[in-house]
Amino acid sequence: MSKALTKIDRKDAKMVMAHLYVAFVSLAIGGLCGLLQVLVRSGKVQLPAGISYYQILTVHGVILALVLTTFFIIGFQFAAISRTAGTLSNGIRKTGWAGFWTMLIGTVLAATMILLNEASVLYTFYAPLQAHFLFYLGLTLVVVGSWISCAGMVAAYVKWRKANPGKPGPLLTFMSVVNAVLWFIATLGVAATVLFQLLPWSMGLVDRVNVAVSRTLFWYFGHPLVYFWLLPAYMCWYVIIPKVIGGKMFSDTMARLAFILFLIFSIPVGFHHQLLEPGIDPAWKFIQVILTFMVAIPSLMTAFAMFATFELYGRSQGAKGLFGWVKKLPWNDARFTVPFIGMLAFIPGGIGGLINASHQLNAVIHNTIWVTGHFHLTIATTVILTYFGVAYWLVPHLTGRVLTKKMNRLAIIQGVTWAVGMTFMSGAMHAEGLLGGPRRSAFSTYGDAPQALEWIPYQIAQAVGGAILFLSIILCLIIFINLAFFAPKGEEEFPVSEASEHAAQPSPVFENWKLWVGITAALILFAYTIPFIDMIQNAPPGAKGFKLW
Template sequence: MTTAIKEERVVSTQVKASVDNSAKVDKKDAKLALAHIYVAFIALFIGGLCGLLQVLVRSGQFELPFGIGYYQVLTVHGVLLGLVLTTYFILGFQTAAVSRTAGALSNGQRKLGWLGFWVMTIGTAAAAVMVLLNQASVLYTFYAPLQAHWIYYAGLALVVVGSWIVSLAQGLRFVQWKKENKGQTTPLLSYMVVVNNLMWFVATLGVAAEVLLQLLPWSMGFVERIDILLSRTLFWYFGHALVYFWLLPAYMIWYTVVPKIIGGKIFSDALARLSFILFLLLSVPVGIHHQLTEPGIDGFWKFLQVVLTLFVVVPSLMTAFSMFATFELRGRSLGSKGLFGWFKNLPWSDCRFLLPFIGMVAFIPGGAGGIVNASYQMNELIHNTIWVTGHFHLTVATAVVLTYFGAAFWLIPHLNGRKLTKRINNMANTAGILWAIGMTIMSGAMHIAGLFGAPRRSEYSTYGGSELASEWISYQIAQAVGGTILFLAILVILGVVINLLWFAPKGDQEFPVAEVAEGASKTPAILDNFKVWGVILVALIFIAYTVPIFDIINSSPLGSVGYPHLIGR
């Protein structure tokens, strides 16, 4: 009897928390979240401009002025869009999400958040200065033996440490909620934030070790040589989980926000939590699949991590099933019939839905390309070609970033007390459509050119005289056309953001969070037990990495700068 009453209380608490859409982000927390979003959109403009210059140079129709180097521009583009835009937006969105669903941060938690923000920003500024001075043109992967100024590496280390501090503030608020609501199922959105932060912390231990133990001492002259294979292995221990750090906030929006926007409900709270747990477990012990062509790593360990990588298809398919089930249930509640009758009842004119939906669609071919990248034989064809760049632009630069934009268009006015008007909504839809067109052209050309062997990261002058140049150049010109359309979309997006920040009418904009559908199964308590999942995660990491790293260290001649492990994505 007591157990039944307790379970009923848990369910009623879930419903009460989810339907309270009058709840708002605390005003002080909103300032912290907005600070992150400001930096994110500044990074979008500068990084997007550098991306435009990059594709123009690759087309062979443009030369950079004032002695600016191609790889300097490429580094700015990769670092600002791949690291700065994403990290700042994610942490800003997550701060708002925790405040909205778990309650306002305490003064101490908020101070931690601000401390983390400023540590990140100081690090970002330091790294940016070195890139602008052409002292750090090492791309966002900063592979050795390319060497940057030590301030660049120190700046990146500060960005990582700062992100830990902001994540800690969010996690402490989640723990506080659990103490205040003992025995109750945690808010789904806050739960997802904690899973993403836990994954981020575990993953960034690898890149932190690479920077602090190898790259910084090397760049400061304390050591003459470092083991390049070890540095790359530590980077990719982090690098693939970075992809999921980008992706999971988009999944948060797809699972919890989009259903509310379309007037529907979350298909299954338990299914959403399980998919996030699977991403947590499978995010880190898979990085070696980026190193399939590198000598020095035994084939068994490459095969094991390829298998673990392909298991990630499971939570992705779970998410696709959950989302389209939500769409169909909503459509049928509005009277739609037939297999795809629900499709016409979706709110296509609402930018809060349209942009994330375009992202969902883009993730289908993006995910298929990811399977190619992670597969032994198929990877041999496209390895280190511009196919991989096209894949990143479908997954991160479309599925993820368009979802971020769709969220920003309601989040910004919610945080600063303004309204998303019909005119601004139409501008946002225009930007989303331009983005879809530009990315289809640019990413499609990248994929095709990659199949012809066009190299990744190379400027026009490095392959202009090759036998295959005539095959490649037409696709490079297509990339320039697509990139130009994308930059126009960025300008429209920035116009939307500026309007929402300072010119939109004052008002209340909802932070939409959907309730769980009636009849959904009860969420098992074990999904909230992070101790269990943490132990499994650590075990998987030890299994996947202990022997490979031991072998690398044991057989290394303390790799000179000419160490032969230089081929990789």
């Protein structure tokens, strides 16, 4: 194997590290705001200097859910493509840098408005909450910058395909392109509502927006956003973890099929976030709930593939009995253990997702803090812990250093600490939600409610969990800084596993992009065309033009 396929080029590594620096600075800022939130909700802390609870809530959501994830994902996917499809060309690298700087400028604009308390609109930035127009402009630049970067990924894939006709694309590269295509399609919704509704509204060019259209366009984007976060974690699980444990990937074909299914079923499902909203025909809500449950199929496929990989490896090492293979796994290796904790968290997280998507059960927990607890299990544990596990070998690989035994032990402590903190915090959020505790609310806004006394123990448990999580974030930042600047020089592996010799070769149909994008587009048109017509035709009296306002 050529050097280009085993060690990422220094110029590519520099670009990837730029993305990771932004991601981990975002972790520090967003983590501090998260700690302040749970302390305020406990009723024991008041924010100084007139800082609003909703200001730090917006910072926490935007900088962790949008900024950290987007920068990390784009950096990781460029690294994956450089590692498996060969060193990026100068043109593609320039495209990546252009996307990076565009996103960074947009992030600074949006963050400045939030810090000036001109954009305390939460990370969902729903109308009729209104932010300064520079906030929306900043978000637009973040999306446009991500498009530029994703275009570079697709160009690298196309270049490899032309140089290797008839061959299936390298699996990590294929997965990166699927996620890039998913992102292209999904962000059309948020781009539409920002450019044609929220930005003109915030600039005073129009005096109203069609809230139903705005929320629907957001959730057209908002649910596939979850899979944009999740698919890089699946990339790690399918391709990297088997190599880390010393085994082989269970099935290349299953991995490609799972990613294609995520592309098809992740986008036309946004109505399950709007089950209790008026203005949407119940029949269309029901259809999108069915499509939402279809997404469970690739998730179950992934669970099967991963535990099959673990068991096959354990059996190859002489494991006996039903669960003897568990003992053979490398529990002392942070590259495995930290993502594995994330995998386990996805079991209750997935169950919670099925509850959220079910019309009857959703009615019980809708807009309660249960929902907040749910996505702290999924994005803030399953996804983020997997990202941390990736960073613990990717950062030293990119900087020419090594993950030392000391840092490896600290990384395992960090992962376990995160699991303990999240058990307290997310568990308490789920419990409070079942008692009717609202989400997006500071303690002071409902402290006089008759049932508020029932919620206090759970809010204190959330504060305890949040403090433990903040300690885990500090450990993570210590490890990141060490691996980036102070760890001993050396060669750290970028692990990429091979498929099992018993696995079938992937079919060329997986690379038929016209087919898969066409099916995705057809499902989107089916799921959204008539509901959008209804929303526009039945807009409130006095709306102008196409009744987007």
